[in-house]
Amino acid sequence: MLMRLLFDLQFGDRIVTLLAALVLVLQIAMVAQGWIVAHIRIFAAQSFFLSMIAATIAWYNHAPHIYIAAVLTLVVKVILVPILFERLVVRMEIQREIEPIVNVPLSVLISGGLTLVGYVVAESFYRPGAAGLGHNALAVAISLFLIGFFTMINRRKALAQVLALLSLENGLFLAAISLTYGMPLIVELGVLFDVLVAAMVLGILVYRIRETVESMDVSRLRRLRG
Amino acid sequence: MLLIVLLLISAATAAASFFARRRTVMEAANLVGFAGVFAVAVFLVAQVLAHGTVSLGNGFFYADSLSALVILLTASVALVCSTYSIGYLRDDERSGALGDDLSDAEQIAQLRMYYTLTPLFVFFMMFLSMANNLGVMWAAIEATTLASIFLVNFYGRVTSLEAAWKYAIIGGVGLSMALFGTIIAYYAGHSLAGSDAISGLNWSVLAQHAAQLDKTSMRLAFILILLGYGTKAGLAPMHTWKPDAYSQAPIPSTAILSSAMLNCALYGLIRFYILAGRCLGVEYPSHLLLLFGLLSMGVSVPFVLAQKNYRRLLAYSSIEHSGIMVTALGLGGPLGTLGLMLHMTYHTIAKSLLFLCAGNVQQHYRTDMFGEIKGGVMRVMPLTGVVFLMAMLAVVGMPPFSLFQSEFLILRAAFDGGHVLTGVLFILFGTGIFAGMLIHIGGMILGPRGDTAAVERRPWRNGSLLALAAALVVIAFWIPAPLFQLISGAAQVVRGQ
Amino acid sequence: MIAKLFLSAFVVWLTGAVAALALGRHPAAARRVACGSALVGSLLDLAGSMAAIFAGNSTVIGLPFGNPAFVCAIRIDPLSAFFNMTLGVLAAAVSLYSFGYLREMEGKRNLGAFGFFLNLLLLSLALVFTASNAFFFLVAWEVMTLVAFCLILFEHEKEQTRKAGMLFFIMSHAGTGLLLIAFLVLASASGSLDFSSFHLLASRMPPLQQGAVFLLFLFGFGVKAGLVPVHIWLPDAHPVAPSNVSALMSGIVIKAGIYGMARVFFDFYGQPPLWMGTVVLALGVASALLGVLYALMAHDLKRLLAWHSIENIGIILMGFGAALMFRALGYDNLAALALIAGLYHTFNHATFKGLLFLGAGAVVEATHTRNMEEMGGLIRRMPVTAACFLVGAVAISGLPPLNGFVSEWLTYQALLAGFGTTQSLTRVMFPIAGSLLALTAALAAVCFVKAFAIPFLALPRSDKAAEAREASFPMLAGMTALAAVSVALGLGATWFIPVFDPITQQTLGVRVSAALVTAHGWALSPGTPHGGTISTAGIALFFLLAGAAFALPLALRWRRRSTRGPAWDCGLPGLTADNEYTATAFSKPLRMIFSALYRPSRSIEAEYEVSPYYPSEIHFESKIEHTLEKRFYDPLRERILAAANRMRGIQAGSINVYLAYIFITLILLLLFGVRG
């Protein structure tokens, strides 16, 4: 029975949607989160579930190169980046909490609204009986993207903004694997490499800001005007 | 074959300056490297003119006249800026602008960072112009952003850090939107045969089958691409990073950013415009482009009128010019596209010249605020003063200079196409910008000498200044035939012939 | 033949410009090369344009231009030949004058650059008059503005010069913006940029578009010509420029605006609606009146002359307005008369205004000041300059027998003939305009009594005026040449009228010079049956005969019986310069009468040691208010800058706000864009 499930497309589709929903919930949790370290861990969990989605899609569509993408995501986003950021947080021993510009209940409400927007936009794409698994994942991807964007606006701390940017790219990755079973491999590699370098560069910048401005509060960087 | 050589030379330059120990080696490496790049670019242009398109690695690298033009412009700007940066960085070193209490080793490290990142920056810009695969093109643009972040943060002051941070974050957000757009475009082309192969996302392939692409997803993709690459091009309302980045980065990198990088961002936008145009018909994308173009021109007018810092003034002028080029793209048609391509060429020359003059003035007066200079630049630095005024008049579109020709073509396209309101707004904003630039830059350059010290000889900087000024004057009256053939070829590509 | 002359003129100017720039290091050579090439170029241009006028047809010459996307060609038809002739005459005299005028600047200023700009200005002017397609016209137009800007800013150390130059450049550029829109609307209607395709095109366009294009052209060219609502740059820009440049600016650069209007009104518009002519006539009258009223109050010699340029532009536009109205009503002969009046006054104004500015330049160079209150008694030290200035003053006041009178007489006849038309509006409007023209001419006479008497007559009011020396020979040669042309144009009016035949033939399709010249070449008539005739030659002959027969013999006889003695000084110990009337006092009655317009304000400070009743020194200063600037332009500027400052709030510095901008745009586009 289990074996049959493994090959039943219907079941695969339901798994992918379940995992996609889980990723969305984690994203909203990240919005409501107050602590940097917890923020990093939720991001790691989210990336883990993403790689699981990639794996299931690869399994059901017999597309080997998606496995590589899943593994890479696992390595980069679940292990490397979180460790880098946590060491950064420890070395700079800044206060750990994030003071969001918009208070938590309102920001959760807004993310709900954004999810709605995601679905409204994606709604025009649904062609009944489209082949392939997570075609309804586009709505989730768009809402992930919008919520990630909103969290960036909502954060004062530099590191929190970087994390929001990375979660935003998670949304893109979901769109890539679910809609088109992953981009050509070269592109996947290019994207992942750029995400990694971006994380490192932004880390260095955050470190420099911490040194010169003595606080991670980016909103105080307002000297260039007009 | 030339495409690979082009990339190899710039990569080699980056490596050479990374491993070099003495400053002169780095300078020489850069100079020779970029000269080589320029030479190869000219050969590439010759080949493109001969065969129409040059491709390599079964379509992975693809260069038609549009990309050849962008490569040529990037190479020429890089060459001029490398000669300028030699004099510029030596003066910075002498005057301690690099960082007040830096030991020699640290200063060399600082210069090394500059001399390695610039060729890397140019490498990725070249790569981007010849990448056929849209995903790879996106990765290259992302890489240019990453390379230039530390160029913006070169001086390490608090303000340049703030500028770099904004440049990175806004750029990052913009490019993630562009990536989303690329993915959706790929999804739109998903139903085509053989789309999952490596060439599925190739622009040339998609361009041929554009008609069969899925309409709604192409519409969503175009919006996201417009916002994404619009951020890199500095279209309003995503322009906010530009004035900060341009006023804090070192002058040679600002010159490259403001001309070459702008062309590459527009190159990406044009590639998608061609796809969207064929798939959705020209009507839909041109409305969006006109909206954003006019918005950018409109937004830059008040900032130019009430500006206190001349480098930020030039940044807003380049926001206006990206608005002009996007409007020209929106207008389309034979006149609009030819106007766009001419404008891209002339703007590259004029804008980089303007920034180089601003650099000369800043290094002598040690400030970039109009209030502190109080006029008299013409009397203190005659050559820079005259060239600065000339470049300002060119950028603003005064007729003896060539930008008027391209703006005239664009306006003619607007009025012939029935977009009378666009034309009237275009001229209104142009006059506003003209008034602002004239009052501020004219006020700074003209006027009595005051008590500023005389200026010392500056062979490198004035040499590159004169070269560009000569190019500006010559191109006003005579365009070499092959260059015009390249430009009209590029215009045809944009029109989708 | 015509083409060769024009091309050689262009080549001479171009090489002269480049040579002058190259000779920057040694000023003497640069000065000679620049002025020489300007002179030769102008004479060639003059010869070419005269040949073109007598040939009567239009020749087209292609010019090589680098960018293949554009074609540059010039077309010399009678209208452009006429304006080129004006340019040739004035430029020749000014170049001759510049030989002497620039010698004084040799040490201080970079004469190479000056020569470069001077020759380029002449070249761009000639190209503006002959350009045959919209693109090339606009390029030549803007190059002319740019070069004029550089020439105005030649002494850019002074704050006032910079401000005036920038105001000039910004307003001209705004004007060019209007022209650009108008030309492109025409180009989209006709499909090509060539002027020949615009011929009579405007009347075929829908009325609303036709009206809009008319207003765009009127105010686009009006900015350069100094039409009233958009004239504010002119009184500031001309005085600060070097005098030979102000002569060119007032004489011919303003006429580029007039040429533009003539080309549009009479070449592009076939049968314009009546309201257009009325607008032009009304603005003409307003410019004339305001120009002369503010000229009366100006005590800076060159500023006074600049205001007068606005007045004369008003008179020219009265002629054009009348011509347009006659065209609308179908009276082509009367339209031709009015057009000839306008064009004749253009040529006259170029000559006598150029003469006056050159005279003023000589005076300013001799006394190193532009304020009339510090001059005086220059007639004794600068007799030839005084004589030439007097000729110019009499001509501009429209007094017989000189050329100003002839063109104003023609304008009167045109306005008078207006009564013959049936339209009720015009029957009243023309004579009223005629009477206001009379008021303008009379006030001009008052102004030029002041402008000639205060600087030149009686005792010098300052030691600067006392030590003035006569101008050098080339300057005098330039001035006498223009004076001679002025007199010749006045007396030889009947020989000059046939010049206008090809123009009226080309634009209005009718030749009227035969009807205008009567009594076999002696007198001028308005072309109506037994209309009032005028013979300036006859008047001059009468003066000469009477002078020779009575004045000379009697004057000589009485001179032996006359002695020189002090004037009546009411018993005070001898007259000094302080007793003389000053310019402010001279214009006081008119300041009181027109106080509603001027809103004069005055300040008197008296210093005294012993008691207030015995002041040791009194300072009197009276100022007037420029209502148009104070009421309209200054508040407009402030409001724009305030709005700009408020808008700067967008770039407030916080990155969260910047990201919010992008976020909102994304959401809007997603929701509304996708459906599209």
Added chain:
Amino acid sequence: MIERLIESGAQLFLLLALAPLVTGFIRKLKAKLQTRRGPGIVQPYRDLGKLFRKSMVIPETASWIFTATPWILFFSTVLAGMMIPMVTAEAPLGLFGGALAVIYLLGLGRFFLALSGLDTGTSFGGLGSSREMTISALAEPALMLAIFTVAIGAGSTSMSEIARTAIEQHWRFFAPAQMFAFAALALVLIAETGHIPVDNPATHLELTMIHEAMILEYSGPYLALVEWAASIKQLVLMTLLINCFWPLGLQPAWSGFGALWGIGWLLAKLLFLSCAIVLLETTNAKMRLFRIPELLAVAFTLGSLALVSTFLF
């Protein structure tokens, strides 16, 4: 041709001879009305004769303009006189210019007179020139409107044409347009020739004199020329007024007997007009300088009324 010469010679002689007579007559009449004997009618001739024989004093500061002005003034006024029809409708030098030329020739004379006033360097000269030019400038539009009304009636600005139409249409004088035009032209005549309400010709009081102030420095023959020119100008303007509006007695041509008849009528009309002027002078006091623009504004409104009424009625 010879006949034309004789005619113009006669008109020239008549012009030169009659002018001082009219001035003398006006002064005599004014004196009579002020119940004083006053100098004889021919007194101006005696003054001119005396002045021509006297020697001259020219101010030190004066330039050639001071000495040239009397000649220019005299010749321009005489030329203006020759252009208007006095005895016959045909003005001898009519070809040289019509109504506009007359106005502007008088303007030329005034222009140089003002210059000479300023040339002496005294404040009186400046005072006189400034006031004279201001008043004449303000009078110009009213004069022009009156002339335009008459010229529109006649269809041309040539004086003989105007006179000829005046002769043919006798009833024309009573048309409202003509009445308004006549009133406007009369007011301008008063202002131009410097009679009482505008300027007092007899006084040398600095504050009130306008015309006299300019010619204060002239003496001997030049003073005679200027005075003579002033009286000729007065005669010219009066004849202009008469022949445009009261054409009765204007002969169509210079036939022998007709000329005498024409001169007779001219003298009668001049007599009548002089009496009207003198009456006006004695019954009015001189106006303040800055009240004169109001007078001339009245003249301007009368002129525009005249113009409108030609078109309305």
